[in-house]
Amino acid sequence: MITFEGVTKRYPDGTVALDGLDLQAPSGRTTVLVGSSGSGKTTALRTVNRLVEPTGGRVLIDGTDVRERDPALLRRSIGYVIQQAGLFPHRTVLDNIATVPLLLGWGRRRARSRAAELLELVGLEAAQGRRYPHQLSGGQQQRVGVARALAADPPVLLMDEPFSAVDPVVRAGLQEELLRLQSELHKTVLFVTHDIDEAVRLGDGIAVFRPGGVLAQYDTPERLLAEPVDAFVEGFVGYDRGVRRLSFFPASRLDLHTDAVLDGGRTAGAAARTAASTGEPWLLVTGADRAPLGWLSAERAAAADPDRPLESLELEGYGHIFHVEADSLRAALDAAMLSPAGRAVGVDPGGAVVGVVSQADLAAAIWGDHG
Numbered sequence: 001m002i003t004f005e006g007v008t009k010r011y012p013d014g015t016v017a018l019d020g021l022d023l024q025a026p027s028g029r030t031t032v033l034v035g036s037s038g039s040g041k042t043t044a045l046r047t048v049n050r051l052v053e054p055t056g057g058r059v060l061i062d063g064t065d066v067r068e069r070d071p072a073l074l075r076r077s078i079g080y081v082i083q084q085a086g087l088f089p090h091r092t093v094l095d096n097i098a099t100v101p102l103l104l105g106w107g108r109r110r111a112r113s114r115a116a117e118l119l120e121l122v123g124l125e126a127a128q129g130r131r132y133p134h135q136l137s138g139g140q141q142q143r144v145g146v147a148r149a150l151a152a153d154p155p156v157l158l159m160d161e162p163f164s165a166v167d168p169v170v171r172a173g174l175q176e177e178l179l180r181l182q183s184e185l186h187k188t189v190l191f192v193t194h195d196i197d198e199a200v201r202l203g204d205g206i207a208v209f210r211p212g213g214v215l216a217q218y219d220t221p222e223r224l225l226a227e228p229v230d231a232f233v234e235g236f237v238g239y240d241r242g243v244r245r246l247s248f249f250p251a252s253r254l255d256l257h258t259d260a261v262l263d264g265g266r267t268a269g270a271a272a273r274t275a276a277s278t279g280e281p282w283l284l285v286t287g288a289d290r291a292p293l294g295w296l297s298a299e300r301a302a303a304a305d306p307d308r309p310l311e312s313l314e315l316e317g318y319g320h321i322f323h324v325e326a327d328s329l330r331a332a333l334d335a336a337m338l339s340p341a342g343r344a345v346g347v348d349p350g351g352a353v354v355g356v357v358s359q360a361d362l363a364a365a366i367w368g369d370h371g
């Protein structure tokens with residue numbers, strides 16, 4: 001556990017970068033620091049590895065004051081990842097990753113074999129280990145930065161806006177990768193970002209800083225979105241926090257309808273009768289293994305030759321589907337919003353249709369949760 005006890009940093013020019021920070025970042029969890037520019041996030045992070053010495057208070061790692069540790073040795077026991085990776089340009093990727101193990105006196109062979117292991121762990125190929133950093137993409141360089149930080153298997157990882165210099169798609173991939181790594185490695189991670197979506201995705205706990213280096217709120221992502229303590233935090237988490245919050249509710253709680261789901265081998269006449277008896281304006285047609293084929297409107301079904309099989313008719317695309325077991329209400333809502341029928345198609349892990357849900361059903365489910 002990393003404990004900040006009344007940590008203050010006042011610079012000689014009078015700037016208060018951090019003002020009496022009290023915070024506990026639990027072991028094996030990811031704690032994200034967010035907040036406006038200049039609110040002291042980086043300063044807080046750097047007091048942990050003593051790149052910044054506080055002017056008041058103290059920082060403890062598992063109960064030991066970091067001031068009792070030799071700064072160089074302390075830093076070797078803490079992984080540190082910064083924006084744009086900060087790799088050594090004249091060293092190969094493998095040598096970059098092996099930096100701390102070599103400093104710890106592991107010996108060349110062991111350090112290099114550990115580096116090769118790490119390269120694989122962060123999803124890079126062996127051949128890329130022989131390259132120099134400039135021969136890699138920005139996203140790959142960030143992976144190397146993460147591998148380098150993890151090389152000596154430190155229990156604590158400090159990450160200062162590690163993914164902010166890459167495009168959104170690469171960034172999403174890196175976030176995914178970090179979640180996977182963390183589920184295996186259980187490091188005590190402190191992660192600084194400007195991006196509230198990144199914070200919600202990665203954080204077990206989120207600390208929101210306000211200007212002047214003051215902690216405004218420290219909570220789980222769910223609680224932060226549900227109950228921001230004041231207007232500053234509410235503004236920071238965004239006015240679409242209601243929609244973001246839906247990420248925490250599983251789609252499995254939705255009641256899906258199957259009465260308007262029809263196999264493609266059935267006829268237009270059968271579909272028209274189903275539409276009439278259920279009152280459903282849209283019917284979902286499925287094919288082999290109950291995979292979705294597309295939507296048929298009740299009017300179209302009524303106008304078509306009643307003997308024609310549904311799979312031979314022109315259907316509206318079913319759009320995005322959502323996975324009933326794995327996805328959230330947010331994914332289901334998104335699928336319904338984008339669907340030409342205003343309905344979302346829920347599937348099982350094999351891609352077979354479980355049922356459909358309308359925007360009105362979703363609103364009812366959401367209202368039930370949040371009303």
Ligand SMILES: Nc1ncnc2c1ncn2[C@@H]1O[C@H](COP(=O)(O)OP(=O)(O)OP(=O)(O)O)[C@@H](O)[C@H]1O
Binds near residue numbers: 037043
């Ligand atoms: N050496 C220094 N001397 C004086 N002021 C400093 C010094 N280093 C940082 N500061 C100030 O301390 C405050 C906090 O800086 P810090 O980098 O921790 O903020 P941050 O929240 O990480 O910001 P950003 O999100 O923009 O990176 C800022 O006002 C900054 O200008």
